[in-house]
Amino acid sequence: MSTATLSFSELKERVNIEQVLPLVGISLKKHGTQLRGACPICKDGGDRAFVVTPAKGLYYCFGKCRTGGDMISLVARIRSCTVREAAEFIAERMGMTSKQTTPPRTVPQDGSPQPLSPKEGLKPLEYLEATHEAVQALGVAAETCTHFGAGFAPKGIMRGRLAIPIHDRAGTLLAYCGRTVKGETPMLTFPNSFQAESVIFNAHRIEQGDTIFVARDPLQVLLAFEHGVTNVVSFLGDITVDALHVLTVLMDEKDVPSVDII
Ligand SMILES: [Zn+2]
Incomplete structure (x- = not known):
């Protein structure tokens, strides 16, 4: 490698996030395709809250951080430096003599860009705003919203909230939940007739045999997805006997070998 410009994307092509972990003193355990x-x-959330998905080159924290990113942003956070300095640190430690790095384009990480098309059931709301600033303030990119069919509701019963579609395990659209964007309570609202404890959010996207994380807030599922962690579902209310029963059914049906309730 010459001393010419090394772009962030070139750096990421040449270095895997797994190689970077020991450079900043992180040691993780392997769980399937994740570490x-x-x-x-933040040191919060227990001993499995921090997840690295090497295939996607991304990390996510289910603890206080509730955010993630690529190896460059990880190093920047650990070393409290800029992303440019972080990239230079990685390049240097990996034996690349980069003097200059160029910032990445802000292309969101995207597992599968196709929004789910519901089979039947409720009709999707057409007026949700994926690019609304209140949604971006939650840390959710427009592409993530589009993937989930979510967005800011300017009207309707979810007015002023992030409306997130909820499907049953077969992928039929059941209802929308309204997630607060300003920290109000309740955090989640539902249509009156909706039985929140009897549904696990995102269950229809879990693949057979995946280990899963179970969060308590659908927003965590969106944020984790954005940072490469796709095997996440969430409860939609309190963890009741009913909710745990539904989780057990999901585990049986999808052959889920292990569950981490976050
Ligand atoms: Zn954290």
């Missing part, structure tokens, strides 16, 4: 451990940044 998990305690979060080195």
Whole structure:
């Protein structure tokens, strides 16, 4: 490698996030296709809250951070430096003599860009705003919203909230939940007739045989997805006997070998 410009994307092509972990003192355990451990940044959320998905080159923290990113942003956070300095640190430690790096384009990470098309059931709301600033303030990119069919509701019963579609395990659209964008309570609202405890959010996207994370807030599912963690579902209310029963059924049906309730 010459001393010419090394772009962030070139760096990521040449270096895997797994190689970067030991450079900043992170050691994680392998769980299937992921690496998990305690979060080195917030140290919150238990000893499996921090997830690295090497295939996607991304990390996510289910603890206080509730955010993630690529190896460059990880190093920047651990070392409290800029992303440019982080990229230079990685390049240098990996034996690349980069003097200059160029910032990445802000292309969101995207597992599968196709929004789910519901089979039947409720009709999707057409007026939700994926690019609304209140949604972006939650840390959710427009592409993530589009993937989930979610967005800010300017009207309707979810007015002023992030409306997130909820499907049954077969992928039929059942209802929308309204997630607060300003920290109000309740955090989630539902249509009156909706039985929130009897549904697990995102269950229809879980693949057979996946280990899964179970969050308590659908927003966590969106944020985790954005950072490469796709095997996440969430409860939609309190963890009741009913809700745990539904989780057990899901585990049986999808052959889920292990569950981490976050
Ligand atoms: Zn954290």
